Amino acid sequence: MSSELDGAGQGNTEYGRKRFKRSRSHFADRITAAGEDGWPVAAGRYRLVVSRACPWANRTLISRRLLGLESALSVGVTDPIQDDRSWRFTLDPGGRDPVLGIRFLSEAYDARETGYPGGVSVPAIVDVPSGKLVTNDFQQITLDFATEWTALHRDGAPDLYPEALRDEIDEVMDGVYRDVNNGVYRAGFATGQDEYEGAYRDVFRRLDELSARLSDRRYLVGETLTEADIRLFTTLVRFDPVYQGHFKCNRNKIAEDPVLWAYVRDLYQTPGFGDTVDFDHIKRHYYEVHTGINPTGIVPAGPDLSAWLTPHHREQLRGRPFGDGTPPGPPPEAERIPAVGRP
Template identity: 65%
Template sequence: MAQDTSTPDENPTGQGIYVTGGQEFVRDTKYITTRITRDGRDGYPVEAGRYRLVAARACPWANRTLIVRRLLGLEDAISLGLCGPTHDADSWTFDLDPGGVDPVLGIPRLKDAYEKRFPGYPKGITVPAVVEVATGEVVTNDFPQITVDFELEWTEFHRPGAPELYPEHLRAEIDEVAKGIYTEVNNGVYRCGFAGSQDAYDSAYVRLFTKLDELSERLSTRRYLVGDTITEADIRLFTTLARFDPVYHGHFKCNRTKLSEMPVLWAYARDLFQTPGFGDTTDFAQIKQHYYIVHRDINPTGVVPQGPDLRNWLTPHHREELGGSPFGDGTPPPPPRPAEVVPAQNWVPTA
């Protein structure tokens, strides 16, 4: 994600400019397509300890990789570096680490890893990114492919009981469903929020809620989007739904209805949130800080709202009545590593 959009221009404050007046938002989808594979055909073979996933809990595209890495148990094979929730127009930064420097890569800005491999890298510095530890060079930032490769290329390092998130017999359907989710929902909220004209906004708004209504209908009789277990498609939808009420409803003007006012999608989102790997990788405080502070051309004051009340994420969803089970023949992942636990104050109040 190029700071949640295509490469932003820079305004005098050092913040990015995300809205182009009079135009609809068009995401730059030309990513670094190098892959890490079992056979190493691109020069980067699967190898435990060789790579570091750089992500940010605030970012929905990066949040996918955090969920998949945890569900599959890849923590020992692929280390994790976390950027802070805010950044300037130049780069994501390691604000959460002592001294503002990633302790493994030894860099303060993710841009350094991009420049190490591609001097003068001309595009946005995006998360998620996978960096080769020994060289300090970025390998890939192709977020849709990163999770699929975690699922198919890294099987040697999956934990016992890891679920099949991209089963072969369902891949065509997963791809079809995921394509619609990406164009109309994942990216659709950005087309609303970064619309540079009324017509662009109106069109994006209709497309977004048309698709959400279609997904609601699909999920009214089935627990998961494809098959009877969690798949890649569910992960891709969840990260947008988790941000809907805290950010997209107000900040991005996606305000026909809140997620909590869409009964089927709200129950579906709570079902996933309460499943290990989903809610425990969600940091609501960082999510709000990112959008409201970084997007100054939408929210010039940088004021972060107090709401909404998040306690309802832990209420019963009753989705188990539709059948299916989250992990199929597999098992839930163990609790998060202590260093990777979302701070309690950034999560859902439990008292």
């Protein structure tokens, strides 16, 4: 999500009187096993900075949990409410990240490129020794977690991007990104009726296709969890609390689609998914930061979160979440979501 008041989070976005446009990540270096870009995978060297409100940052938290990278890659959590100086570490004692020693994520951007004029976005990975931003490439970070950080994966970690299925995964993810992940923002930040209705149609056309696809299979591609499920989940879990009303994606709620509602509950109840979701941060960010859409700043009291833990019966379909692997253990104590942010 950008530090500009757009709530997009995943790289820079532009909106206003122009058509909504999501920019490419400016800092696209990769952290790889061989270190081709100068950033080799190394336990303890990097810090992942996220907002729990951001769907794109939420992806990295899920992938990190499923793969067991918690001890290798520390995480810093920003306040869900930004100010004009970017994402801030006001949740930490003294208002500073305890590892990086900075008050604002923009300081890591400035350390990498002095006077960088673009938006400050999460997720971001920072090199701890130098304090410099390494990457804010929200599309690539989790793919590299799955394929380049394998030496640091936990025993029993799932293969989230299996080579034999990558073409299909990529195809599914492309449609999900264009029409669902990004589509809700195109609808929410539209400045004209035709622009809004076009995005609205794209969102629900794709959701209908996904509902049909998932009607007889547990997961989007293959018979185990993959990157495609992670990317769809982070939008679906925010849909009813935020996008359905706030972004005017109101043909129906996810809870009113029996297939998608069961699917997202199945994922939510899978270790590594629901335990990364903070509904309090999500709602406060969108409704308080987007003053152009919600000028009163009032945060809705609903919806009721208790239904997230109800039976979904998706286990009756073929597929096992971790295949021959195992689920992750409980999250580290310091990373547990406060009760106010959970059902």
